[in-house]
Amino acid sequence: MHLARGAVFSLLLATGLALPGSEGSKHHANKARSAGYALKEPPLTTPWTDKVGTEPWPEYPRPLLQRSEWKNLNGVWKYQNASGLNAVQNPPFGQALAQDVLIPSCLESGLSGVQADWALYSWFSTSFEVSSSWKGEKVLLNFGAVDYEATVFVNGKKTGFHRGGYFRFALDVTEHLVFNKQNELLVFVHDPTDDGDYVIPIGKQTLRPSHIFYTPCSGIWQTVWLEAAPVNHITQLDIDGNMNGQVNITVHSSAKDAPAEAEVTVHKDGKVLATHNGPTNKPFQFTVPSPKLWSPNSPNLYNVTVKLDKDEVESYTGFRTISRGKVDGIERPLLNGEFIFMFGTLDQGYWPDGLYTPPTREAMVYDLQVLKKLGFNMVRKHIKVEPELFYQACDELGLLVIQDMPSLRPSQSKHVENCKSVPILPDEKQQAEFTRQLDVLVNQFKSFPSIATWVIYNEGWGQITDYYPEFGLTDRVRQLDPTRLVDSTTGWHDHGAGDFSDNHHYANPQCGTPFYSADSSPFDPSRIGFQGEFGGIGNNVSIEHLWKNQAAIDSINRTYEIDTTIEAWNYRSHILLGELEEQIRLFSCSGGVWTQTTDVEGEVNGLVTYDRRLARTDEKQWQADIKALYDAAAARSNATTATL
The missing domain is CATH 2.60.40.10 (Immunoglobulins)
Incomplete structure (x- = not known):
């Protein structure tokens, strides 16, 4: 069915969870308002869009290593498009760039004030002052994340280069600074996403958004800050x-x-x-x-x-032990020595106003609070890496995290000789870079107590299959972090690596069962039976809650199932959760991931809409159905149950 822009569809039930209050700002360097910056109206807003202002993300961004002497550089910077990769050879020192941009943000987002398209090459600039009280210390310039490559200059001198769109990096800029005066910071960013022959970790970003692949995020999308530290720090x-x-x-x-x-x-x-x-x-x-x-x-x-x-x-x-072991002869995930049925949502981490960058910490935590209130005990962070404050919130709320490695060129193909279409896969150098960034992911985030499992490959995206690199990558992850489980291949090309036998199936689950579909693998009882994705049922909404992009709207009916009323959607959810409960009681099901937390662009299968203003869930029904899953798992832990 073609969906016209003005069409009206079934309204949803409002969520019972109140929006949290706003938080104050402190430790902020960029206090000055810029007359040039203005929010660009995004295709959809959230309740937090107008609360962002020009001093975003004031919180200290690295919760596991906090220093008292720091200065937040977030705020209104300058931006201009660059002509190409060679532009980095001619930095625009001392020049006013073309327009204002909000940092942190994705250039393609409304919050950036730019809302760029195909932002492959970019310049960013700001200025900052460092107090003479920091003399004798090392002054470290930190970036939470820049997508994808960043070349950094301070006062006309190149101070560093970083590659990888999801990870923190720090530069010692002490020798390039002047104290009690303005210092010029200039950053060149190259973000190819899925342009040309580039094969890099991008998750669901694409320059050509379509259905389950979304608007990309380019530029400085996480907090930038300075800190003072001793020489040996x-x-x-x-x-x-x-x-x-x-x-x-x-x-x-x-x-x-x-x-x-x-x-x-x-x-x-x-x-x-x-x-x-x-x-x-x-x-x-x-x-x-x-x-x-x-x-x-x-x-x-x-x-x-x-x-x-x-x-x-x-x-x-936090003190906890994550492991696996046999309970009544079945391989199970264990938390503190006991079987825990991990049940959560596929969490994309996309926002209509900020794309990869949540508008505020309050907004980001709100999503997690919705899950916690319904009874979920886990969240699968789907081929994206969040700001570290996300994982701190999971630690504090009590939500286990299954953390994916962002995929390489997901589900994309190219034509070779004789017009044959083949999947786009990494060459040797690109695979080595994927491996290096997988190392960085594990090393940066392995101290958050909530993270329970690392995922290497999702549904074969970027996964080489003429040999099986997941075995070596699994060993590598276990060497870096022996305290977690590894889901080597969630869905599709499973050759036996890792701790999980992980099935994806829509809409019905096939979790640890003696039946499976052609696009999955049969259950392997030597590993943990897990439903890596299921559900995915959709319910359309009125236009004011949709991502107002015609191509996205036209793709809504590609959703796995569309339920025409909210009552039907909850009924179908109840049936599918009931099937999962049966598979816990009868077979070897040890956990599951429901698709998904929120709608995203052309997808309408979230527990809440993309704008976070309406919830589909019948709260009491969902709470009861999720509790029934845990009860069924507990019964399998305490007594032998007959299996088919």
Whole structure:
């Protein structure tokens, strides 16, 4: 059915979850308002669009390694399109760029003030002042994430280059600064997305949005900040607290070859529970007596203070152990030694006003609160990596995270000789870069207690199949992080790697069952039976809640199933969740992922609409159905159940 722009469809039930209040700003450097910046009207707004202002994301952005001396550089910067890759050879030092842009934001978003199209090459600039009180310290310039390649200049000098659109990086800019005066910061960004022959981690971004692939995000889309640190300072903390109270920690320092000792203190509610000294750049262990364990039902967290010479940082951890083992002869995921049925949503992390960048922290956390209130205990972060504050919120709320590695050129093909169509896959160099960025993903995020599982490949996207690289990549992830499970191939091309036998099927589940479909693999009882995706049923809405792009609107009927009323949608959801419950009772189902948290562009199969203004869920029904899943799993843990 073709959907005209003015057509009116069934209205949805309003969510019962109140919108959180706005948060104040502090530690902000860019206070000045810019007359040139203005929000560009996006195809759809959210309740937070008009709350963003010109001082976005004031929160300290790195919760596991916090310093007191810092300065937020978010705000209104300058932007202009660049002519091509060679433009980086002729930086526009001292020049006023063409227009204002809000940082952080995606250039293609309304919040950016630019709403660009095909933003392959870009210049960004701002200025900042550094107090003379920071003299004698190292001044570190931090970027939360820049998509995709960033070349950074300070006061006319190149200070660094970074590749990878999802990951934090820091540059020591001390020698390029002047104190108590304005410093010029200039950033060149190249973001090819899926242009030409580039095969890079992009997730669901595409220059040609269509149905389940979305508007791209280019530029500086996470927080930029300065901080002062001593010459020998802490660069990274790797922390894991297990169910026995053991803390496994590595304190990485900037002086890698200079032996030093760090002091680690674990405390809660003002009471010191343990203090231990250990060497930098090497793992060491100590024990906290009788800690309260972290779980979705009791997300207990403990503060951690680390001192290295003159450097002191704040962090936190939770005590829990994630593993797998047999329960009544069936492979199960275990949390603190007990079978946990992980049930969550496919969470795309897209916003109509900000695309990859949520409008505010409050908005980002709201999505997680919706899931928690319905009874979900997990979220699958789908081929996107979020700001670190997202994972802190999951730690605090008690939501396990299944974290995907962003895919390479998902579901795209090219024509070769004789007009034959073949999937676009990485060459040797591109595969090596994918592997390097997978390492970065694990190393940057492995200390968040909520992360339970790493996903390497989704539905064969970018997955080489003439040999099986997922086996080597699985070993690599386990070496970097032996404390988590690995879902090597969620859906499609499963050759036996990893901890999960993971089925994707729409709309009905096929979880750990003796039946499967042609586009999946038969259940492997030597691994955990898991429903990596199912559901996906849709319900259309009135035009004011839709992404107002005609191509997206025209693709709505490509949804796996369309239910014409909200009552029918809830009825069908109840039936599908009931099928999953039966598969828990009868077969080897150990968890599932419902598609999806929110609508996205041309998809209308979310629990809530893309603008986050309306919810489809019958709250009491969903709460009861989800509890029934946990009850069925608990029964399989406590007593032997007959299987077919």
